[in-house]
Amino acid sequence: MILLKNATVYSPEPLGVRDILLAVDRIVAIEEQLTVCLPNLSVIDCSGKIAVPGFIDSHVHILGGGGEGGFRTRTYELSFSDLVRAGITTVVGCLGTDGVTRSLESLYAKAKALEEEGVSSYIYVGSYRVPPVTLTGSIIKDIVLIDKVIGVGEVAISDHRSSQPTLDELKRLAADARIGGMLSGKAGVVNVHVGDGPTMLEPLTNVVKTSEIPITQFLPTHINRNSKLLHSSIEWLSMGGFIDLTTSIGGLLDEELLPWRVFRELSNEGFEGQITFSSDGQGSLPRFDEKGNFVGLDVGRVLSLYEQVRMAAEHGTPLEKALLPITKNVAKILKLVSKGTLSVGMDADIVLLDQDLKIDTVVAKGKILMLNKEQIVKGTFEAG
């Protein structure tokens, strides 16, 4: 058991200074003062530190991605230590452009590996293309029968690299994901890659407008990739939809598209509950010229996820709001009911921040992975 003493808790709501008791992989108590006399209890003094929910990254190419520039541009897979350093205690893995040399079987195995190393992991079946690749031959069966599968993605629309999916194909895919989720008590969420193409979110709004499928079945991502798309997403938000902002493109963007800034603007319009961030970690960030020729690529970094939250807080967004896109909001849209907030009965996924809001300690499933900035649980092949 672990007793975190005197932590300043943001659940994300601010609770003040609290003691938090963890038993096995759950939070069992959060009180002003806890005295526990039990054998093998480890007590951590968290005075001056801020306890927040472990971070959830809803879109990571855990197996690697890329390939848009040929074989040598296939990116590397994710290392467990990168997740620990990023404070990410829950990760959702996906395939992207390349659904040929990357398989769902390997994606599943990598998710299992990350779970064994110490974090919670899930996957989407599918890749950019429609009809999506699956494990069992059926989206519904994949979601119902395979615990780690929480939905389908990243399904590409409005992109020269997409399969140019029709309205009916998108409807059927979303309907299958929805039913699979319903039958298994999971989200059945469709994580949609929105490209730079002129149709933007229209393919999705058309599905919502011409079917009974609720708008919250979808989590469209990369919405901050260009300002036209960002501005068009106001309609989607006004319809009650969620949008996901990619944090890895921080370096490639002009200021107004940085997730921390977009979140602040949209919060001022009352949408702070409908915004999530994801890193696109280990995904390729390819660049094409106006004729669609590949001209180079960068690789996404999971470290960028919390960086954008910290920037939001540094620029005046209250911490209890700045945390929403990588905790409570993303747990809500992904229906990860035991994650995203610090309260009794929830999973023991906790990050401690120091006074500069830097990541100091990481606890995942009740196990300390990093303590006082020292990683104590290493990845399988990392120096002991």
Ligand SMILES: CC(C)C[C@H](NC(=O)C[C@H](N)C(=O)O)C(=O)O
């Ligand atoms: C948001 C932009 C900058 C990056 C974005 N990345 C992916 O979609 C993942 C990538 N294609 C892969 O399969 O690894 C993109 O390519 O448009």
Ligand SMILES: [Zn+2]
């Ligand atoms: Zn994408």
Ligand SMILES: [Zn+2]
């Ligand atoms: Zn991606």
